Every structure is written in C-alpha cells, then in structure tokens.
Amino acid sequence: MIYTALGDSITFGENASSFAKAYPRVAASLVNASSSHKVIGYVLARPGWNTLDLLDAAAWQGSSVISRSAVVSVWIGGVDLANAALSALASKQVLDAKRIVARYKRNLHAILTQIQNTSPARILCCTQYNPFPNSPLAAKAISGLNQTTKEVAQSYNAKVIPTHLWFEGKQSQLIYGYRKGKIEDALGGFLPIHPNDRGHQVIAKGLAPYLALNK
Known part of the structure; x- marks a missing residue:
C-alpha cells in the first residue's frame, strides 16, 4: 500500500534529527513492524509551503504518486497563519484571521478536489496543534483553522x-x-x-492506526 503525506515543514521533518524520524516515515515503519500489511511511504512537503504551494505541487509534482496511493494525508495551513500573524505583530496591526481562514478554506477545497480527481485514496486531514498556547490570539486563530479543516474534510468524506x-x-x-x-x-x-523527535513519534503513533486498510 502506498501512503503519501502532503504538507509543509512539519511533514517535511524540519527540526527532526533526521528525515527518518519525521512522522510519515515513522508511522509507516510502525505499521510495517506490527502487521503483515506493508506500507510504502512518500512525502510531498517543503518548508515554507502554504496552501497554494501545496495545491500546485499536488497538481504537478505529486499527481503520479497520488494516483497510486491508497491513503493520502494533508497537513497544511500553519504557514498561511504564521506568516500573517508575524506580519501583523511586527507592524502592530490587527490580524485579519477571518480573511486568512477564508483563503485557507478555498485552497483546502481545491487540494482535496485535486486528490479526489486524481486518486481513489482515502484522505486524512490533520488538524493544527498550537505551538503558542500562551497567546490567546494564536489559540483563537488556530481554533478557527481547525474548525474549517473539519468542515471541509466532512464535505469530502475525509477522516479528520x-x-x-x-x-x-x-x-x-x-x-x-x-x-x-x-x-x-x-x-x-x-x-x-x-515537532522534536518525540513530537514526531507522538504524531506517528496516533496516525498509524488510520493507515490500516479498514480504518
């Protein structure tokens, strides 16, 4: 079974001690070690990618592997939000979270449409954790992002x-x-x-059951 992980720097494995420690590879390894159900993992992700970058990559770079995938996970949106928040903070302006989330929603719809048009794969949509839990602004914005992820995923029968x-x-x-x-x-x-290596391990352990055939 082919599993393809789409995303940004988190999925790419930025700040993990090695690419082998990034959650997509660890999750595939966990499944392969615990069952006869074998998973081959691919990663289509780059640091700095926003939803529009991922949409472009899925349509061009990833179309071949996505078409052959049984499972595709999508974890994106953090860059869209982080760039807007840091820009607002540096310029001492108010973050227009509604506008960012609306754009995220449009692009996520387009990404999932691209996947469904390319492949019969089961789609997994990952929510975004909050790296700044002591900032109310971050909590509110990320909550809005995750609610949108759930709504869009539901319309495509994707698993959250x-x-x-x-x-x-x-x-x-x-x-x-x-x-x-x-x-x-x-x-x-x-x-x-x-995530550090421990964080990637936590993600992989949580994700692995969803890679099973009948989950």
Whole structure:
C-alpha cells in the first residue's frame, strides 16, 4: 500500500534529527513492524509551503504518486497563519484571521478536489496543534483553522486526524526549541513551531492506526 503525506515543514521533518524520524516515515515503519500489511511511504512537503504551494505541487509534482496511493494525508495551513500573524505583530496591526481562514478554506477545497480527481485514496486531514498556547490570539486563530479543516474534510468524506489533541498541554515537551509558548518567541527569526523527535513519534503513533486498510 502506498501512503503519501502532503504538507509543509512539519511533514517535511524540519527540526527532526533526521528525515527518518519525521512522522510519515515513522508511522509507516510502525505499521510495517506490527502487521503483515506493508506500507510504502512518500512525502510531498517543503518548508515554507502554504496552501497554494501545496495545491500546485499536488497538481504537478505529486499527481503520479497520488494516483497510486491508497491513503493520502494533508497537513497544511500553519504557514498561511504564521506568516500573517508575524506580519501583523511586527507592524502592530490587527490580524485579519477571518480573511486568512477564508483563503485557507478555498485552497483546502481545491487540494482535496485535486486528490479526489486524481486518486481513489482515502484522505486524512490533520488538524493544527498550537505551538503558542500562551497567546490567546494564536489559540483563537488556530481554533478557527481547525474548525474549517473539519468542515471541509466532512464535505469530502475525509477522516479528520485530531493532531491538536495529541499536543494539547504537552507543547513544551513535543516542540523543538519551545520557549514561553507565545507568538513573540518567533520574532527573533527562529520559529519554535516544529515537532522534536518525540513530537514526531507522538504524531506517528496516533496516525498509524488510520493507515490500516479498514480504518
């Protein structure tokens, strides 16, 4: 069975100690080690990709592997939100979260449509965990993003993977370079938003059951 993980820097494995430690590869390994059901994993993800970048990649770079996939996971949107939040913070303007979420919704619809037009694969839509739990602005914006993910996924009969629940209250243990859990932590240039190896392991363990044939 081919499993393809679509996403941004989180799916790519940014700040993991190696690509082998990133959640898509770990999840596939867990399934292969625990059952006769063998999974071959592919990753279509790059640091900095927003929803529009992923849509373009899925249509051009990934169409061949997606067409042969039995399962495709989609984890995107963090870059769209983070870029807008940091820009608003730096310029001391109010974040227009509704506009960001509306654009995310349009692009996620387009991504899932592209997948369904290309492949009969089961689609898994991952929610976004909050790397800044001590910033009310981040909590509100990410909650809106996740609600939209659930709504869009439902319209495509896609399964929602509740990644945000796996990280809730454990961000300091699971995020690489975690500091105070505030958006301001990212103003120095380094973004403390990616899972560390332990975080990727948590994601992989939660995701692995969904890769089984009948889940």
